[in-house]
Amino acid sequence: MSFRCLNPIIFPALFLSVLTSFAETVQNPIIWADIPDPSIVRVGSEYYMSHTTMHMAPGVPIMKSTDLVNWRTVGYAYSTLVKNDQMNLTNGKNAYSQGSWASSIRYKDGVFYVLTFSYTSGKTHLYSTTDVEKGPWKEVQFSPAYHDPSLFMDSDGRNYIVYGGSDIRIVELNSDMTALKSGGLNKILIPNAQSMVGSYIVNAEGAHVEKINDWYYVFLICWPSSGYDGRTVLVYRSRKIDGTYEGKVAHSSKGVAQGSVIQAVDGSWWGYLFQDNGSVGRSPWLMPVTWQNDWPVFNGGVSPNTINIPVNTAPGTAGVVTSDDFSSPVMKLEWQWNHNPDNNNWSLTERQGYYRIKTSRTDAQVVDARNSLTQRSFGPKCSGRIAMDVSGMKDGDVAGLCALQYGYGYVGVKKSGTDLSVIMVNAKSGSPTVVANNSISQDRVYLRVDMDFTNRTDKATFFYSLDSLTWLPIGNTLQMSYDLKHFMGYRFTLFNYATKSAGGHVDFDWFEIGSSYTDVIRLDELVDGFRLSVGTVGRGKVKCSPDSTVYEKSTKVTLTAQPEDGWVFSNWSGDATGDQNPLTVTMDATKSITANFTTKDGKQDLIQNGTFSSGTDGWTFNNWSGTGTGNVVDGEYRITVDSVADSYYDIQVVQQGIKLEKDKMYRLMYDAYASSDRVLNVNVGMPEEPWTTFLGNIVAGKKEVRLTTSKQTFSLDFTMDEPTYNNSRVEFSAGTEVSSVYIDNVSLFEIIKTGVLRSDKNKGYKKVNVYQKGSFIIIDFKTDEFSDGTADLYDLQGKVVWKVRFNNGSGNVRKINFHGAGLSEGYYVLKVKTGKTEFKSGIVLTGR
Structure with missing residues (x-):
């Protein structure tokens, strides 16, 4: 069992006893994740929110906040909604898009109440507790299932459920809310509630009832066919709970609708609604509310992209997810199972520090599998990674990491006989297709799924690794889409299922989640x-x-x-x-704190094993189409192409995991030749979508080099114009011609300084490059003078700390090497003189 402490993003517990509020500009949605149907209640200075997670278990998450912006899951209203074939994923049935829907959370006299309904159970469920974080919860069930119910407890002690679609109805509960009240209020409260908007796509529903200044308000949502900006908020009001109600359109902007209003601790009013947000799901928005003639006005009629609100900690979507090393015997609250778990076939204790899934039956595909463990995705980008031990798999078993929705995709390990392979499956249409199948020979495997929701790009890409450092792309890109067949946003899902016989198991060592694959979000309990x-x-x-x-x-x-x-x-x-x-x-x-590592030979080369003295260590051979091989022969890396590929990059040798920093200059050097004259394609860039090259401004002749049968040394300088990137990849691609390519002495290092000469005395020099390779400082430049020269290095006190003479060399190119051992990091002045001309240039020695 392992868990890494590298580059974590920390979101401490959000419920401090003493907090300092400060004004913050907050982006909408306040949580870029699937948090639909929010219902919020304030108790003192704390806010509690319930929302919908459909067929997941446990269900109806309860989140807590001290500022309406930063939320964290503190519990669930139920662990099991109902035990039937649909929720148990048994006998070929499921509850996808069903389970429990819109909930209503209330508080009165020390008791929290959560009301929800389910077409899967056919009932309305009322849960109550005196401790919303620790429970226990009590349950009362009513029949039938009251659609989108809102619980309302009036100041006179009477209790109601307002519910329905199109016709909004009210039914009365008894005083202790254990049953419907015999002879109590039961009527249509607002008939044809969407009539004010004309024709519609979705009728009025999603009731929220509030009593404010002796007015009874019913907030609804509908979706007009035309004339409005998508999903629209309707509000009705009356002086009496049973009507008559008058109504108006309260808000129609960007499709942000369905919710209610709440008064903050400081007396301000806020509207909380949600928006359909593509494949990430339905995301909550927050906006200020003012009152005009006792009607609520949502931010002047415009859904704001940002709001200014006092918050108690820096805002962050990631408070609803967490990485996990499975070291606790209790499942973290951020996890939910896909449908009811089979509690006899999962464990956190059979192997300490691992989540184990055992198979008890055979299944056709991942959406049928029990004990699949899920967490939300979030935007704009997110990445999930797992470490998995597959030594307990049986023939036909499949396990891995899924981007779960109706059109799902996953990267996993499949066992066929005694052989293991990493596969990528794309089920965009709901029908799974194996896109890639790569054989492996080890039991510990690392899998990764990246999701991009930027501007509703909605794409997922898949990777695997054999060492957790070098990630290899596999399969194709999944075009994610929000499908009502599942009715929820995409989720990272750990799964294991059998296709031939039950009895196998898989152990998940850890799960990491972050905004990128180098980020780790980890909610701490302190x-x-x-x-x-x-x-x-x-x-x-x-x-x-x-x-x-x-x-x-x-x-x-x-x-x-x-x-x-x-x-x-x-x-x-x-x-x-x-x-x-x-x-x-x-x-x-x-x-x-940063730990700095260098190679054993003292060089600061960014390439590992560039001389291939350790065989293929640090290098990966890819063969996506065509036929080729890659191996080390006599200390050189040989790529042999037997049949041409579809693209030059389909047969390549690569090294990744290289950190390149924005605005710094680098030099890639290597020796290469071929069995016959041909082209070698060279690139430095991203190893994943969008596959950005960092050589965008480099001439083609530097990236597509012409090889002969004689070994040549090639050099390529480039500036890192992209943001700093920790997983850069060097690529040598040879897929377009049948022949062998030989590569040796690969190095990549930073050019410390490029100086352009600045005075008339310097006019004889074209350009000066000063760069570092290992402990050596290398200076090269061009000059029109063909005479010997001197180079002096001064510290800031004017003391000469290094001096060298050089001869006229060959042609007009000069290259000076000196060993930098003994020189400390810092700023120096370099003075070079040839003949009658000289130049001075400041350089910085970094030690790296």
Whole structure:
């Protein structure tokens, strides 16, 4: 069992006893995730929200906030809605798009109430508790299922359910709300409630009842056919609960609708609604409400992209999801099972630190599988990763990580006989197709799904890894879509099912989720303390003891840098310095610490094993079409193409995991030749969609080099114009011609400084490059003078710290090398003179 403390994003518990509020500009939706049908109640200075999760179990999540913006799940109204074939996923039945729908949360006299309904059970369910976070909950059931019910407890002690579609109805409960009241109020409250908008796509429904200043308000949603901006808020009011009601259109902007209003602690009023938000689901919005003639006005009629509101911590969608190392015997609240779990066939304790799914039957596809464990996706981008041990699989078993909706996709491991393979399945149409099948020979596998909801792009991409460091794309892109057959946003889903015989099992070691595959969102249980972020430069990791991300004051944390093979620990930087390892820090403030690793030979080359002295270590051969092989022969990497591929990049050798920083200059150098004259395609870029190249401004001749049968040294300089990227990939692609390509001495390093000469004395020089390779500083430039020269390096006190003479060389190109050992990092002045001309240029030595 493992869990990494690299680059975490921390969202501490949101319910502090003492909080400092500050004004914040908050983006709508306030939670870019699937949080539909919100219902909110304020109790003192705290807010509680219930919402819909359909067929998931446990169900009706209860979230808590102190500012209406930052929310965290604190419990569920029920663990099991009903035990029938639909919710149990048995006898070929399911409850997709069903389960429980819109809920209503209320509070009175120390008791919380949550009302919901279900077409799966055919009933209305009322849950109550005195402790919304710990329970227990009591349940009362009513028949029939009252559509979109709103619970209303009047100040005179009478209790009601307002519900329905088109005709909005009211029914009265008894005083203790255990049954319908005999002879109580039962009537149509608002007939044909959507009539004011004319023709419609969806009739009026989604009732929320509020009593404000002796007015009874009924908030509804409908979807007019035309003349309005999509889903629309209707509001009706009356001086008496049983009517007569007058109504108007309250809000129609961007389709943001369905919800109600709530008064904040400071007396301000806020409307909470939600919007259909593509395949991520239906997302909640917040906007200020004012009152005109006792009618609510939602932000002047416009759904705002941003709002200004006092918040108690930095806003973040990610408060509704968390990474998990499964070290606790209790399931984290952010998880929900897809349908009711089979409690005899999952465990957090059979193997400590793992979530185990055992198979008890055979299934046709992943949507039939029991004990599938889910968390929400979120926008604008998110990434989920798992580590999985498949040693307990049986022939025909399939397990992995799914992007779950009706049109699902997944990356998983399939066992066929004694053979294992990583597969990618695309079921965009609801019918699964195996798109890719790659054989593997190990039991521990890492799988990853990335989702992009930016501007409703709604695409998912799939990856696997054999070491958790190098991620290989697999299959194709899933075009996600929100389908009413499931009626919920896409979810990350851990699954295991059998296709031939029951009795196998799979162990999930950890699940990581973040805004990208390098981010880790981890909700910590500590109420307060100091945050510790630990990062790395080079190849290695850091062990934290104790392992957390938020620490109480004065906690001593031991950091142990663990380099990979071929690398050594160099030093700490950030809020810790020096080269002591292990290092103990005292948490007296929030800290950010980086462990720096270098190669054993002292070079700062960003390429691992560029001489291929360790065989293929660090390199991956890809063959997507055509026929080719890749191996190391006599210390050189040989790509042999036997039949041409569809594209040049379909046969390639790559190395990824390289950090390139924005605005820095880099040089890629390598030796190459071929068995016959041909082209080799070279690229540095992203290993995943959108496959951005970092060589956009480089001439084609540098990226498509002409090889001969004689070994040549090639050099390519580029500036990193994209944002800093931690998983850059160097690619050598050869798929378009039948022949063999040989590559050796690959290196990639930063060019420290490029100077353009600045005075008349310098006019004889064309351009000067100063860059670093390992411990050597290399200077090259062009000059029209063909004479010997000198180069002097001065520190800021004017002292010459290095001097060299050089001869006239060959042609007008000069290259000077000197060893930088003994020079500290910092700013220096370089003076170079040839003949009658000279130049001066400032350079920075970084030690990297």
